[in-house]
Amino acid sequence: MYKFLLCSRYLKTRYIALASIISVMLGVATMIVVNSVMAGFSTEMRGRIHGILADIVLETHSLDGAPDYAAHVRRITEAAGDDIEAVSPTVEVYGMLSFHYLGTWITRPVTLIGIDPASKAKVGTLTGHLGNYQSQTDKQGRVLQPALRPLTQHPDWELEKPYLEYRRTKQQNAPFLQDVVQEMPATAAGDQAPAAADDGDPFANERPAQPVEEVSPEPLKARLYVGASLISFPYEDRETREIKSKMMLQPGDDVKISTVTAGRPPKAIHFNATIVDTFKSGMSEYDSNLVFVNLEFLQEVRQMINPDGQRSLTSIQIKLKDFRDADKVVERLRAAFAPEVYSVRTWEQKQGPLLAAVAVESAILNVLLFLIIAVAGFGILAIFYMIVVEKTRDIGILKALGASSGGVLSIFVSYGLGLGIVGSGVGVVLGLLFVWKINTIEAWLTWATGIEVFDQRIYYFPSIPTHVQPIMVFWVACGAVGIAVLASILPARRAARLHPVQALRYE
Amino acid sequence: MARPELLSACPTARPGPATSAFDETQPQAKTHISAVAVERAYRKGEHKIPVLRGVDIAVRKGEFVSIIGQSGSGKSTLLHLLGLLDAPDVGEVALYGERIDDLPARARDQLRNRVFGFIFQFYHLLPELSVLENVLMPLMIRYSAWQYWKRRRESLDEARGLLANVGLGHRLSHKPSELSGGEMQRAAIARALVARPEILLADEPTGNLDVRTGREIMDLLTRLNGQNDLTIIMVTHDESIAQQAHRVVRLAEGRLEAWADAA
Numbered sequence A: 001m002y003k004f005l006l007c008s009r010y011l012k013t014r015y016i017a018l019a020s021i022i023s024v025m026l027g028v029a030t031m032i033v034v035n036s037v038m039a040g041f042s043t044e045m046r047g048r049i050h051g052i053l054a055d056i057v058l059e060t061h062s063l064d065g066a067p068d069y070a071a072h073v074r075r076i077t078e079a080a081g082d083d084i085e086a087v088s089p090t091v092e093v094y095g096m097l098s099f100h101y102l103g104t105w106i107t108r109p110v111t112l113i114g115i116d117p118a119s120k121a122k123v124g125t126l127t128g129h130l131g132n133y134q135s136q137t138d139k140q141g142r143v144l145q146p147a148l149r150p151l152t153q154h155p156d157w158e159l160e161k162p163y164l165e166y167r168r169t170k171q172q173n174a175p176f177l178q179d180v181v182q183e184m185p186a187t188a189a190g191d192q193a194p195a196a197a198d199d200g201d202p203f204a205n206e207r208p209a210q211p212v213e214e215v216s217p218e219p220l221k222a223r224l225y226v227g228a229s230l231i232s233f234p235y236e237d238r239e240t241r242e243i244k245s246k247m248m249l250q251p252g253d254d255v256k257i258s259t260v261t262a263g264r265p266p267k268a269i270h271f272n273a274t275i276v277d278t279f280k281s282g283m284s285e286y287d288s289n290l291v292f293v294n295l296e297f298l299q300e301v302r303q304m305i306n307p308d309g310q311r312s313l314t315s316i317q318i319k320l321k322d323f324r325d326a327d328k329v330v331e332r333l334r335a336a337f338a339p340e341v342y343s344v345r346t347w348e349q350k351q352g353p354l355l356a357a358v359a360v361e362s363a364i365l366n367v368l369l370f371l372i373i374a375v376a377g378f379g380i381l382a383i384f385y386m387i388v389v390e391k392t393r394d395i396g397i398l399k400a401l402g403a404s405s406g407g408v409l410s411i412f413v414s415y416g417l418g419l420g421i422v423g424s425g426v427g428v429v430l431g432l433l434f435v436w437k438i439n440t441i442e443a444w445l446t447w448a449t450g451i452e453v454f455d456q457r458i459y460y461f462p463s464i465p466t467h468v469q470p471i472m473v474f475w476v477a478c479g480a481v482g483i484a485v486l487a488s489i490l491p492a493r494r495a496a497r498l499h500p501v502q503a504l505r506y507e
Numbered sequence B: 001m002a003r004p005e006l007l008s009a010c011p012t013a014r015p016g017p018a019t020s021a022f023d024e025t026q027p028q029a030k031t032h033i034s035a036v037a038v039e040r041a042y043r044k045g046e047h048k049i050p051v052l053r054g055v056d057i058a059v060r061k062g063e064f065v066s067i068i069g070q071s072g073s074g075k076s077t078l079l080h081l082l083g084l085l086d087a088p089d090v091g092e093v094a095l096y097g098e099r100i101d102d103l104p105a106r107a108r109d110q111l112r113n114r115v116f117g118f119i120f121q122f123y124h125l126l127p128e129l130s131v132l133e134n135v136l137m138p139l140m141i142r143y144s145a146w147q148y149w150k151r152r153r154e155s156l157d158e159a160r161g162l163l164a165n166v167g168l169g170h171r172l173s174h175k176p177s178e179l180s181g182g183e184m185q186r187a188a189i190a191r192a193l194v195a196r197p198e199i200l201l202a203d204e205p206t207g208n209l210d211v212r213t214g215r216e217i218m219d220l221l222t223r224l225n226g227q228n229d230l231t232i233i234m235v236t237h238d239e240s241i242a243q244q245a246h247r248v249v250r251l252a253e254g255r256l257e258a259w260a261d262a263a
């Protein structure tokens, strides 16, 4: 009984000890904030990867693919039809994207993905990433320009009206543009590259053709959704010092695509395609690499249609009714499809290294932050030694009144426990408040310092994503309390071992 | 516990309504607490400083004994040995004839809590607690939180009664720092008595007080000794204070000698 009374009195009267737990508190709050933000980013990132990759991906090892989509779907349905919600055929192949911008040709390596947008939208979150579905807002969230397409409309390859008009105006202006461009000295105009021959290196002569080609008023047969980072670059605004991104092309513009045909040996092919939309998932790996093409066209140019009219494909994306069944379904599909030809993986398995890297990063950060709390523990240790010395006489009195060594020990251990609970309790509250109000705090910091702390254009998030995991909060709080208790045990043992007479003589 | 029968032999309740003061006509009254051939030395590096060199003392139940001696003669050391705060190098301490100085720590803690009450020269109240809480401390130490909660009413009544008895009934919520020396000593006496001890060990209880306040404290001790059949062993260096006891012994050169008998 006296333990609790004394311990609460010491808590109330020793402000120096309260100061020591501020470090516990800050450590706990920091850990909660950092973990929540990291979990927020990670959840968001996983969501985006997951959305692009679909739950399970069935791929052929060969870029040439395997024929007959319908037969594949039949086999998939036989193997695990009950668990599957949607499937979408795709063709994946590497290629190059080139376009002409301000007098130079810009060429970028890309992954070309032939998709069927309607079914692709069912297996993943394609719609949410396309520019036409986004409304333009200013910083206060006011809508500057409503979205061109409602979310209920499935993505297709139609060019939206404003872009169609843009294309027509551009076509009318083309002759003048051509003059301008040809006057530019940097342009290697006229180095008409012939379609590469079978000379072993299909890309040797890859230097796409005329700077400005004749533009047809109607969009071309090949239509693209282009990763936004492929056709834009970041720059710093001179006046506001803000990082902005500048689009070099927009929907309605044409680009050149180079890739190879299926079959042996692969032949280089080039075609012009019209951008109908930009694609922005927030994963820079995807946004600076992926180009979606209409599946039928890609199959045609890559000569993936066999004489019987069967079209080949390289992968099938599968969405499950419940992702928790993924391992089971993967097992069944692996049994149904020969492993020499196909690989079946969940999105997590496909992105294994990246996800593992994020996990390691977060673990290291946690260890470092926990060291902060450990440092706070040493503070408690020192301050407790001081208090024990200060309280030497009182300890002697307590022993004279019959308190046992264990009792004296528990005064100081429960004192440490009390400090730990108060410190981590306040820390948890502070941390959660911070997480809850993080965007307000960020806005305030930006306003106060004039430096944009969290730049949307860099991170692609409209606000800082957070995700509070109760189990993490629990363990952080427990760890802090544990450290406070551990740090108090040494001084408490010293107190318990004090000889009562020596303690009473102490002045 | 090595000797549980010993603890049960130490009644914690007062032995009935005490009526008589210590009766000197019964010299064979039961020995309450005794020390036999007790030696104690302090070691300072190579040097061994003998403080007690064979002390024998036997105090009867209800007796009020003063121990006088020069400063540094070892009076406090003897009192600590009797009260189990320290252990003798040689010799033994016995309660009702049974040795208690070699009991396990737990049993000695309990004896300190139940059988002995301590008063010190510097009062030794706990500065963070109010007077009332200081007085309740021995009971809080005796009982677990739950037991204490169950009998908190009785405990409070007991402590309030004692504080009223020593004249501090109106200062319950004061902190020790807000009391005078005499008041602190009275609070300390109330604390020493709240657990209903059989033996009160007082180490220069008036040493820090002016003459008048010292006399008040002595009157209080004499009254308690008479009322409750409380055995009191008091250490002092003041002969006039010492003479108010039934018996005075003198500690010199590590040994006890009879000094004089109080009238």
Ligand SMILES: Nc1ncnc2c1ncn2[C@@H]1O[C@H](COP(=O)(O)OP(=O)(O)O)[C@@H](O)[C@H]1O
Binding pocket: B042, B043, B044, B049, B051, B069, B070, B071, B072, B073, B074, B075, B076, B077, B078
């Ligand atoms: N821890 C100790 N170490 C060494 N000497 C001590 C210690 N405690 C007490 N002494 C010595 O023992 C002697 C007796 O002390 P004490 O019992 O306090 O005397 P008194 O109470 O009669 O004044 C003193 O000379 C003191 O210096």
Ligand SMILES: [Mg+2]
Binding pocket: B075, B076, B077, B203
């Ligand atoms: Mg002394």
